[in-house]
Amino acid sequence: MPHPTDPYEDDDLDDLPDTHPPQPVRFAEQALLGALLLDPHRLGDVTGIASDSFSTAAHAALFAAISSLPPPDPAEHVKNTNWLNQVLATGREQARGLTASYLHTLIQVCPWPRHAPAYARMVEAERARRRLQSAAERLVQTVHDASLPHPVQTVLAAADALAAVVDDIASRFPPRAGVLPRTPAPPPAITPDYAEAVEEEQLLLATATAHPADIESVRWLLPDDFNLPLHAGLWQCLTALARRREPIHPVTVLWEAQQRGLLDDSCEPGEVLRMLAEPAGSVEHWGERALQRSLLTTAEHTGLRIEAYAGDPANTPLQLVVGARRALVDIAAVRTRRQHATGATPPQRRRPAPTTRAGPPTTTVAHAARSTRATRYPPRRRWPDPKGPATGRTDETPT
DSSP states (O other): OOOOSSTTTTOOOOSSOOOSOOOHHHHHHHHHHHHHHHOGGGGGGOOSOOGGGSSSHHHHHHHHHHHHSOOOOHHHHTTOOHHHHHHHHHHHTTOTTOOHHHHHHHHHTOSOGGGHHHHHHHHHHHHHHHHHHHHHHHHHHHHTOTTOSSHHHHHHHHHHHHHHHHHHHHHHSOOSSOOOOSSOOOOOOOOTTHHHHHHHHHHHHHHHHHOGGGGGGGTTOOGGGOSSHHHHHHHHHHHHHHHTTOOOOHHHHHHHHHHTTOOOTTSOHHHHHHHHTOOOSOHHHHHHHHHHHHHHHHHHHHHHHHHHHHTOTTSOHHHHHHHHHHHHHHHHHHHHHHHHHHOOOOOOOOOOOOOOSOOOOTTSSTTOOOOOOOSOOOOOOSSOSOOSOOTTOOSSOOO
16 A cells, blocks of 8 residues: 555545644544554553544544444455445544545554554543643633622532542543643733722721721631732731731721831822721621632632643643642632631532552553632622711712
């Protein structure tokens, strides 16, 4: 059988013109399918992948056809194309663009069927990357879905689904060493309702200054939950004064801020005093609001971070697992603090048993064992559970 100059010139399956060159996994898929067409009995050496492991509909249809048809007699297979014709007919039921010439191309690009397990490992690794990227994208989309009646619960469910994908990938690619991805993490995103978040943080700081006894009730709130560095610093001033049992008043908070180097040319002392002199509502309410925003923002940044890792084909499945688990720790930390704030007990997610020894991916041998911040919130009144006078503010949400 003559070998063409370009073994991929007969690949005419693309329905739309593709201006991008094929990715390496495309050639791995072709080599794997060619090996299985040449020697159908090699299908037993390929575990851990299915038809949805392939990047194109044509390849998925071909693998499904090969998997569903009984293998031919080896002696007969080298004499005629009867079994190949059956594969083509079955594959066309799902991908009408399949042609006999493309099957011929696949066979030509893989003269050594015994390498099928190696090709399968590549296909499985690429499938893991796509799955992780898709789950991370869903998490980010959920954070920005303004139609959700219960955004926090839905976002946490999406985070759990992402963690389950990471666990499944880890079970398929047992870890050898914790090597982080080399892909730089994206910068934190700015929440679309930034102005509203800043205003609520100012109310929290002012209310905590007016009711310092309530600061102890929101010990779960951290400086990292604030949008502005100044607000985070002022919260540290308040908690430090409360911990030292010193008087808390706008003037004492301002003095503490000066000692901590928070005041500069862009921050006038008079503006800080005016901000701290306008309390409204309760410390706990505004603290929960800030923590909810922090959770959603953390979820968004975690999703973007994992999406960036998965979008870099240079990262191995092992690196993706390590990087994704490191990123998911941030959500877990905020989630635990929210549990303490609301008294809610999150559902426990069963994690797989840890791998006790390193090993190759599951496709190596035939008998291998299978192992923002928020952009939307529910309707609410602006000043619930007031403590003390509203200092001229109304019970309506400001525009």
